[in-house]
Amino acid sequence: MNIARKSILEKGRGRTRKLAKLEYLYEKESLYFVQAAESVKDLVLEELKNLNGQDLKPVFRGVWFKASKADFYRIVYGSRLVSRVLAPLATFPCRDKDDLYKAAKKIHWEEFLTLKTTFSINANVSESSITHSNFAGLRVKDAIADYFRDRTNKRPSVDAHDPYIMINLHIHRDVATLSIDASGGPLHKRGYREETVAAPMQETVAAAIVRLSGWDGSLPLYDPMCGSGTLLCEALMSYCRVPAQVFRTGFGFERLPDFDPDLWERVKAEAREAILALPENLLMGSDISEHSVHAARTNLMGLHHGGRVEIQVKDFQEIPAIENSLILTNPPYGIRMGKGQDMNLFYQKFGMFLRERCRGSQAYVYFGEPRFIKKMPLAPSWKRPLKIGGLDGKLVKYELY
Structure with missing residues (x-):
């Protein structure tokens, strides 16, 4: 009102x-x-x-x-x-x-x-x-x-x-x-996250990673450790031009004394008309956890064209190849890894996977704990600090020739 x-x-x-x-x-x-x-x-x-x-x-x-x-x-x-x-x-x-x-x-x-x-x-x-x-x-x-x-x-x-x-x-x-x-609450809360996993990535962090990758849909995008699908959701919304707050039911600017409801309805209508379809096989993901895959599918299904994103239950080591694609991922760390995991070995295996089975691709890997960057058997093209959403991590780009 x-x-x-x-x-x-x-x-x-x-x-x-x-x-x-x-x-x-x-x-x-x-x-x-x-x-x-x-x-x-x-x-x-x-x-x-x-x-x-x-x-x-x-x-x-x-x-x-x-x-x-x-x-x-x-x-x-x-x-x-x-x-x-x-x-x-x-x-x-x-x-x-x-x-x-x-x-x-x-x-x-x-x-x-x-x-x-x-x-x-x-x-x-x-x-x-x-x-x-x-x-x-x-x-x-x-x-x-x-x-x-x-x-x-x-x-x-x-x-x-x-x-x-x-x-x-x-x-x-x-x-x-x-x-x-004017927002009426923090804007990272998009409203599509119906299911979650331990320590999910904040939506604004995922959006920043998608933006920094430069992904425009000219290459397929794959997340081999997709968790609850936040990177895939933000990539879909970016490519399809789905407004970030499409699910928000109320905004603080509606409380302003000069609020113009007719203008606001026109702005929303224009944004809806600009939404693009998502081609098949452009966005894909997988995760070793069946619970995570269920969460990712549930979250994506609420989005425009989210049903066109293919997600499988699969360990990244079981993926035959991801070639000529853009790989975007946030490997598990800390609480998401659970107890008794050899983190050094995990990152060594992931680096070998990228080097040997992802030729012709680019990989953008977000490290919530930057100390593990040194455990990857790959030379980074660049590293970018991302202190956002309560995290102090780094995004690292790898060219996989």
């Missing part, structure tokens, strides 16, 4: 007066912010350009950009690499708790909330006089509660798990920015 923007009335001292309409920062300047991991920021910049983002300004842990309202909706709906998109309401000096409280209380919160809806606050503080993120978040919560209490003698409730609206506070070097989370 969107709270339509109307004239705002304030009661006080026995009379009613009309409040001046506020125009928020994202409205005045068409300015937005994406949160993104530092190790993929170059990919995020490229993606934002492709989605018509303008005036891109990378900063620590994200990128400021400008966009029309339609392109803003498209970016939230289609970005595969960012973790959240924020619509900034106001930026202001914030030297102490009083500055924060006063500025937060100036927002016309009834444009975003009612007494029956809930909110949450995510706060982050760095290099500032206010040093505790939780304390900063509490001051904003107090300002919102007092804003409503002054007008109605009641206040909306906080719900950290499933709020109606998410408010973001960022303070850096005594400058604060209050924003609405």
Whole structure:
């Protein structure tokens, strides 16, 4: 439910007066912010350009950009690499708790909330006089509660798990920015993962690996240790142009006072019309675990054309050959390997498999534990750190002549 923007009335001292309409920062300047991991920021910049983002300004842990309202909706709906998109309401000096409280209380919160809806606050503080993120978040919560209490003698409730609206506070070097989370939750949660395995790869990590591989469908793609199929799912969505958030049922930008539902429906319709079919035998995978293969098949079946991805129960050592293809995989490590496994031997065998049975192919292997790169009996073409999704791994490319 969107709270339509109307004239705002304030009661006080026995009379009613009309409040001046506020125009928020994202409205005045068409300015937005994406949160993104530092190790993929170059990919995020490229993606934002492709989605018509303008005036891109990378900063620590994200990128400021400008966009029309339609392109803003498209970016939230289609970005595969960012973790959240924020619509900034106001930026202001914030030297102490009083500055924060006063500025937060100036927002016309009834444009975003009612007494029956809930909110949450995510706060982050760095290099500032206010040093505790939780304390900063509490001051904003107090300002919102007092804003409503002054007008109605009641206040909306906080719900950290499933709020109606998410408010973001960022303070850096005594400058604060209050924003609405336009995503409505972390964007790596695509919604296709119905079945899972131990330590599954986060979707944004898989999307970054697909992007770095440069796969465009000109070669078959094979994942010989597919787990629950996240790499295959992200490769399918990328090739078929399936919007990353096609399964999300609600977005934070629907809570903004200037939300345009007709425009949003047109953006979704255009995206659906652009979806491509997946050719047979273009995406394939296998795994030694029957449970993993079942999970991968289940997850893929929920996607457009996911039934065309062939997946088998098979140890990679039983695969006769993968030639003239692109191999994309995230070998098991740590908890996924279980106890009693000889990790050094495992990677030696996998390297031999690539060298002897995958001629004419390229392999992109993600190492969640980079120390095992040295155990592969292959010389890498390049290595790329990927610190994203709580992992600190490396993607390694092997040319298999």
